[in-house]
Amino acid sequence: MSYYKILGLNSEPFSTSPDPEFLYLSREYDLALTNILIELRLKRGLNVILGDVGVGKTTLSRKLVKELNNREDFIFHVTLNPVFESEKEFLFTLIRNFDIPFDRDFREATVSEVRDVFEGFLLNQTLKQNKTVVLIIDEAQKLSQETLESLRILLNYETNDFKLVQIVLLGQLELYSRIIEIANFYDRIDFKFTLNPLGFEETKDMIDFRIRQAGFNGSMYLFLEEAIKDIYYYTKGYPRGIIRICHRCLRALVMSKSKMVVDRQLATEVIEKDSISRWRHVTMPQNSI
Ligand SMILES: Nc1ncnc2c1ncn2[C@@H]1O[C@H](COP(=O)(O)OP(=O)(O)O)[C@@H](O)[C@H]1O
Ligand SMILES: [Mg+2]
Numbered sequence: 001m002s003y004y005k006i007l008g009l010n011s012e013p014f015s016t017s018p019d020p021e022f023l024y025l026s027r028e029y030d031l032a033l034t035n036i037l038i039e040l041r042l043k044r045g046l047n048v049i050l051g052d053v054g055v056g057k058t059t060l061s062r063k064l065v066k067e068l069n070n071r072e073d074f075i076f077h078v079t080l081n082p083v084f085e086s087e088k089e090f091l092f093t094l095i096r097n098f099d100i101p102f103d104r105d106f107r108e109a110t111v112s113e114v115r116d117v118f119e120g121f122l123l124n125q126t127l128k129q130n131k132t133v134v135l136i137i138d139e140a141q142k143l144s145q146e147t148l149e150s151l152r153i154l155l156n157y158e159t160n161d162f163k164l165v166q167i168v169l170l171g172q173l174e175l176y177s178r179i180i181e182i183a184n185f186y187d188r189i190d191f192k193f194t195l196n197p198l199g200f201e202e203t204k205d206m207i208d209f210r211i212r213q214a215g216f217n218g219s220m221y222l223f224l225e226e227a228i229k230d231i232y233y234y235t236k237g238y239p240r241g242i243i244r245i246c247h248r249c250l251r252a253l254v255m256s257k258s259k260m261v262v263d264r265q266l267a268t269e270v271i272e273k274d275s276i277s278r279w280r281h282v283t284m285p286q287n288s289i
Contacts, residue, residue, distance in 0.1 A: 003254040007222065010215030014247035016240075018059035020066045022213050024206040024239075029060060032193045036064060036168060040074070040134060043126075043162030044190040045155050048140075048179065049170045051195035054240030057170040060195070061138050064168065068134065075125060076134035082143050087111055087150045094118055094135070119157055122164035133165050140171030141178065148178065152185045197237030204228050206239065207246055220261065222250065227267035234271045245270055 004012050015022070023029065036047050051057050061078060068074045077097040084090040088106075091114040095102050100121045104113070125131040137143065143151075157164040169175065173194075180186050198206060207223055216222065223231075227249065235241030248270045249262045259266060 003251050004214060006254050007250060008216060008218065009211070012247075013210045013214035013216070014243040014250065016243065016247075018056075018062050020059070020063040022210050023056075023059050023063050024202075024209045026198055026202045026206070028195060029056065029063075032060060032195060033063060033067070035191050035193065037067060039191045040068075040132060040166050040168075043132060043164075043166060045158075045163035045166060046188045047166075047168045047191040047193075048175070048189050049168070049193050049195060050173050050176055051170075052197075052238070053172060054238045055195045055197055056239050057195060058138055059239070061136055061168070061170050064136065073130060074132050074134055076136060078136040078138065080138050082137050082139060082147065084144070084147055087146050088114055090147045090150055091115055091118060095121075098133070115153070118154075119164070122157055126162075126164050127159070134168065135165060136168045136170070138170045140169035141175040142171075143169075143175075143178070145178070145182065148182055148185065152182060152188065155188050198239065198242070199237060200229070200232050203232045203235075203237055203242055206242065207231075210243070210246075222253070223262045223267075224264065226264040227262045230264060230267045230271060234275070245274060248274065 002012070004010075013022075025033075032049060036049070039045075039047050049057060049060065065076070065078060068076050075098065077094070079093070079097075082090075084093065088109070088111045091111065092102075092106055094100075095114060095118060098118075098121060100117060102109075102114075102117055106114075122133055125133050151167060154165050155163060155167065179189070204225070207228060208221070211222055223246070231242060231245050231249075235245060245267070249267055252266055252270055253259055253262050256266065
């Protein structure tokens with residue numbers, strides 16, 4: 001029997017998949033999401049979401065996709081690993097992913113021909129079909145200068161009122177320095193947001209939220225506040241770390257014969273094992289908060 005069933009849950013509360021159902025909408029996530037949706041609706045062009053590894057960028061992009069799926073006037077594509085051999089390959093990937101008819105042999109076509117076909121598609125979709133075309137690129141720090149330059153050119157396609165393609169870049173902080181190296185790219189950013197790790201109260205809320213999303217409806221907490229304090233201190237509020245440790249705590253809770261709840265002792269044991277396995281030494285002060 002799965003450990004979570006023993007705890008009275010229907011599903012895994014701390015699974016690592018970036019499932020939008022388990023996205024806890026902290027104030028920052030909510031702000032980021034609302035603003036991106038506004039910018040997309042206004043068709044202003046470029047949105048950039050920055051953040052460290054594990055802060056929740058991919059999860060946010062899934063949530064965005066879920067929102068866009070509910071709106072018929074949006075056509076979008078998500079690129080998860082934006083590594084392309086050349087600008088032509090990048091543009092051709094767009095052609096394929098947006099299902100754009102292309103009746104030439106790709107190898108013979110020039111970059112500008114492929115770009116023209118994509119522009120034709122954008123004109124048709126936005127001006128004739130009244131659609132908003134969105135390109136979401138995760139792990140955008142991996143984009144080459146050449147591809148970034150190509151995106152900049154795509155952002156030149158515009159009417160007097162709006163851009164023909166909307167771009168959402170989500171990437172680690174170094175993406176920012178890459179962008180500012182490209183002339184006329186930085187000024188095209190309409191919305192830039194840096195996702196920060198959660199605060200203590202939010203960490204507590206996120207843990208509770210995920211447990212309840214997994215079907216827990218007991219009145220007791222599965223984690224004592226003292227345990228959450230240590231988890232917060234150790235993970236610095238990064239959701240990836242929080243869910244890794246919480247997952248292990250619940251497994252340890254099920255294995256322990258004597259405990260009904262994750263207390264500080266149990267959390268500390270899990271954290272110590274985690275830090276040893278990562279070859280890091282974390283000393284837990286008595287009153288970490
Ligand atoms: N706001 C959030 N609420 C709940 N879980 C989250 C949240 N943000 C991130 N997570 C979880 O943390 C982990 C890391 O998130 P992820 O989106 O992969 O981070 P990043 O893409 O920034 O590296 C994922 O397993 C995800 O489920
Ligand atoms: Mg990610």
